[in-house]
Amino acid sequence: MSTPGISVIVVGGGIVGLAVAHELTTAGHRVRVVEKEATVAAHQTGRNSGVIHSGLYYRPGSLKARLCVAGAASMKQFAAEHDIAHDVPGKLVVAPDHRQVDALQELERRARANGVPATWLTGEQARDIEPHVSCVAALHVHSTGRIDYAEVTRKLADLVTAQGGEVLLGHQVTRITETSSGVLVGTDQDELRADVLVNCAGLHSDRIARLGGLDPDVRIVPFRGEYYELDPAHADLVRGLVYPVPDPDLPFLGVHLTRGLDDTVHAGPNAVLAGAREGYSWTTIRGRDLLDTVTWPGFRPLARTYWKTGAAEVARSLSRRRFAAALRVLVPDLPTEALRRAPAGVRAQAIDRAGSLVDDFHFARTPQQVHVLNAPSPAATASLEIAKHIVAELTART
Known part of the structure; x- marks a missing residue:
């Protein structure tokens, strides 16, 4: 992908898929987003609590930690640039009794390691912020915000189309064939060709990977x-x-x-x-x-x-x-x-396969395909940075 102007099919019209498409079209590539629903943001993106997460919880050095902290900043910047309603009230993580204090202290250590601004509060100090809360201690996490991720996704879709990309709604992927030079993607509407496929299908991402010939782990x-x-x-x-x-x-x-x-x-x-x-x-x-x-x-x-x-x-x-x-x-x-x-x-x-809940963002790759196989929360917060990560990976390896 060192030469601008390649063609990419992005499967999935949630916030991660549209963020990837926006990153690609901004770089001058030809992009088509394929979404089986009649609207963007129909599933995980449009059905969450709308929190811009700070990156507090995640293992230091993990993709979740790095991309969430960076993503919180870039999401707020994106919202400001495009007049999308948002604010940054912060949040309280509370220890109702002394049994949770050690775990709260571990969160404070993670906050410092991840570069997340947070203040330790006594129960009385916490009640100055939330008068009805009951706790012995709390962390006040200052960078946590609020936003409507469906609105962000719609704006990303508008930007993609304004930059010459396409967002094909009501197109369900039924088959994927990878060749030495690209991919052939069949949908229930038509057949599409591209140099590269990026799978951001969320709830169906492992199935899309199997259609592409992978045996996901x-x-x-x-x-x-x-x-x-x-x-x-x-x-x-x-x-x-x-x-x-x-x-x-x-x-x-x-x-x-x-x-x-x-x-x-x-x-x-x-x-x-x-x-x-x-x-x-x-x-x-x-x-x-x-x-x-x-x-x-x-x-x-x-x-x-x-x-x-x-x-x-x-x-x-x-x-x-x-x-x-x-x-x-x-x-x-x-x-x-x-x-x-x-x-x-x-x-x-x-x-x-061992029965562990995959904790970090997880990707799989073939020469012409990239598959996002685990991107639950905080993926909406991190979406713009996940997009940069994927596009940088394509650039480095294609």
Whole structure:
């Protein structure tokens, strides 16, 4: 890719796919984005809490840590340049009792290692920021922001088309053939040719990789994240963003409270195994998707390791009372009746053959293909930097 003007097909119209397309068109390459839905940002991108993550949680030196910290800065800059509503209120990560203090101190160490500005607070100092929070200590993470990632994605799509690229909606990829000189991509609408393919298909990324002739070392297992929102009468219980200390063995942040740009306070998400890759409710079940999950060699060891955690998440999913009880650990005055159901999301979590939850961003490569095989949160925050990473990789190796 050392010579401008090559052709690239990007599979996936979420924020990562459109960020890659924008990076490529800006560099002068010919790009077509292929998206099976009728709109961009239809899945993970448009179904999250809209947080610009700071990079606090991730292992120092990991791709997540590096790209999230850089991505938070570039996302805010992008939003400012294109008049996209956003702000940077910061957030509190709270230790409700002394059992979480050691883990909170480890987060403070990671913040320093990752270059994330954070201040240690006593419980009293935390209540100056969030009067209804109950904790013995907290981290005030200053660089955490809020934004509408679907709006960012739509702007990226506009920029791609303005720079001569195409965004083909309603085109589902059905086959991929790699040759010595490029790729042939068949969709349910037409047949496309390009020099390079970049797979940013999220929930279906491993399937796209298999269509491209790869045998991925991971499988996407969908986890539904269910949200509630607080009714207006109780929304003043939360001023900004309040998070628990997460379980270090899981790539999930625990149920938290987030006041959005529209002042709606969202609560969640939990994490339950979904019955379909686009399984936004308990009633959405697809046999093929379930079979893909349970036949993967890593599923049984995963289930053995986390069955207690999984059972607790299912119980919380089925009981508003249990969900509210988890939130009252953070905000004791929150009544169960304040919660009302909000739209759910599904996290595309990669699992390896040994049954481990893949913790970092994960890519696979052939001479004419790049596949993004694990890009859950904080991928939206990091999307512009993930795009730079992918394009630099193509430049270095093509």
